[in-house]
Amino acid sequence: MAYNEGMLRDGALENRTIIVTGGGTGLGKSMAAYFLRLGANVVICSRKEDILEKTASELRQSTGGKIIYVPCDVRKTEQIENVIAKAVEAFGQVDGLVNNSAGNFISPTERLSYKAVDTVVDIVLRGTYYFTLALGKYWIENHIKGSVLNIVTTYATTGSGWVVPSAMAKAGVLTMTKSLAFEWGRHGIRLNAIAPGPFPTKGAWDRLFPEELAAKFAFENRIPLARTGEHQELANLAAYLISDFSAYMTGEVITLDGGEVLAGGQFNFLKEITDNQWDAIEEQIKSATRGGKSPE
Numbered sequence: 256m257a258y259n260e261g262m263l264r265d266g267a268l269e270n271r272t273i274i275v276t277g278g279g280t281g282l283g284k285s286m287a288a289y290f291l292r293l294g295a296n297v298v299i300c301s302r303k304e305d306i307l308e309k310t311a312s313e314l315r316q317s318t319g320g321k322i323i324y325v326p327c328d329v330r331k332t333e334q335i336e337n338v339i340a341k342a343v344e345a346f347g348q349v350d351g352l353v354n355n356s357a358g359n360f361i362s363p364t365e366r367l368s369y370k371a372v373d374t375v376v377d378i379v380l381r382g383t384y385y386f387t388l389a390l391g392k393y394w395i396e397n398h399i400k401g402s403v404l405n406i407v408t409t410y411a412t413t414g415s416g417w418v419v420p421s422a423m424a425k426a427g428v429l430t431m432t433k434s435l436a437f438e439w440g441r442h443g444i445r446l447n448a449i450a451p452g453p454f455p456t457k458g459a460w461d462r463l464f465p466e467e468l469a470a471k472f473a474f475e476n477r478i479p480l481a482r483t484g485e486h487q488e489l490a491n492l493a494a495y496l497i498s499d500f501s502a503y504m505t506g507e508v509i510t511l512d513g514g515e516v517l518a519g520g521q522f523n524f525l526k527e528i529t530d531n532q533w534d535a536i537e538e539q540i541k542s543a544t545r546g547g548k549s550p551e
């Protein structure tokens with residue numbers, strides 16, 4: 256199946272060093288794996304050292320690529336600076352950043368404590384602008400044309416109830432992407448984003464689609480293309496956006512969601528109409544409009 260295959264040519268990311276936050280699990284791990292297969296040096300970071308260590312050794316073995324891990328809470332600037340220093344020490348310089356770390360869970364907003372809101376917003380928004388700012392300063396000072404990829408969500412644009420802290424924070428990340436793309440364009444620094452639809456990961460499924468609700472979500476009914484995403488599909492797009500193949504693209508957000516976000520279309524309720532009902536409806540419309548008369 257083509258959507259399980261790598262898209263870029265071998266060696267497409269050779270001599271590039273890319274930091275992937277939250278690269279120990281889920282989509283971050285899948286992107287890290289593909290970047291390694293394309294020849295990049297990869298640095299993964301997040302809070303849990305045991306998970307990072309396990310992922311790094313698994314990916315080193317499965318891809319033969321060069322990967323290091325550095326524990327880091329993206330809410331702590333000194334830990335971010337340490338990741339960058341370790342990456343430079345290991346690989347000479349840093350060329351790309353994927354802001355992929357996130358915190359999220361579903362909840363009625365009125366049930367959230369102030370701290371619960373802060374926790375999600377701080378990981379997603381503060382973590383992303385801290386990391387981007389630290390690398391931006393380093394890139395500008397060292398005349399490196401860096402590339403940033405921010406993993407947002409479709410509801411960063413539409414908004415969504417029950418994940419309000421995440422929606423607010425991802426919307427901020429999206430605005431930062433566009434704003435800095437313009438401001439740092441003159442330094443050759445690019446920023447783009449991906450808005451994924453549902454891609455099965457343990458992190459997202461445990462917190463957003465718990466068993467009790469899972470049956471109600473029925474992705475095949477909600478998503479026009481009737482399936483969830485394959486990790487390789489997202490990794491393909493991520494590799495393109497972080498690479499020089501997308502050198503003329505900046506400030507862009509690409510939705511990769513099987514059409515899920517289009518559900519708000521005004522006439523999409525017509526999905527429920529059967530062929531027989533359409534026969535009757537067509538007849539009614541034709542008889543009401545026959546002769547091309549305008550409505551009175």
Ligand SMILES: CCC/C=C/C(=O)SCCNC(=O)CCNC(=O)[C@H](O)C(C)(C)COP(=O)([O-])OP(=O)([O-])OC[C@H]1O[C@@H](n2cnc3c(N)ncnc32)[C@H](O)[C@@H]1OP(=O)([O-])[O-]
Pocket residue numbers: 357358359360361362366367368369370371372374375408421452453454458459462463
């Ligand atoms: C497919 C769609 C799009 C997907 C998008 C994604 O992002 S998927 C990515 C998904 N992946 C991830 O999210 C991965 C990382 N996520 C995590 O590590 C945790 O889920 C975290 C975000 C809670 C942060 O953990 P932490 O150890 O830093 O924090 P902590 O445990 O100390 O809690 C802080 C505060 O939050 C409160 N609180 C917590 N849960 C609930 C709840 N269910 N209900 C209500 N409140 C809750 C808790 O009570 C506390 O407040 P209090 O009582 O002190 O006032």
Ligand SMILES: NC(=O)C1=CN([C@@H]2O[C@H](COP(=O)(O)OP(=O)(O)OC[C@H]3O[C@@H](n4cnc5c(N)ncnc54)[C@H](OP(=O)(O)O)[C@@H]3O)[C@@H](O)[C@H]2O)C=CC1
Pocket residue numbers: 276277278279280281282283300301302303304306327328329330354355356357358359378382406407408409450451452453454455456457458459
């Ligand atoms: N899966 C999906 O369907 C969708 C996912 N997304 C986005 O994709 C990205 C990856 O999510 P996914 O792979 O599903 O979920 P995961 O839970 O697997 O990934 C989240 C990662 O963030 C890391 N993280 C959490 N808090 C911090 C912190 N304070 N500092 C550093 N790292 C942290 C976690 O590692 P650790 O706990 O070790 O810190 C973890 O590796 C997220 O940005 C998410 O919003 C968007 C839309 C849909």
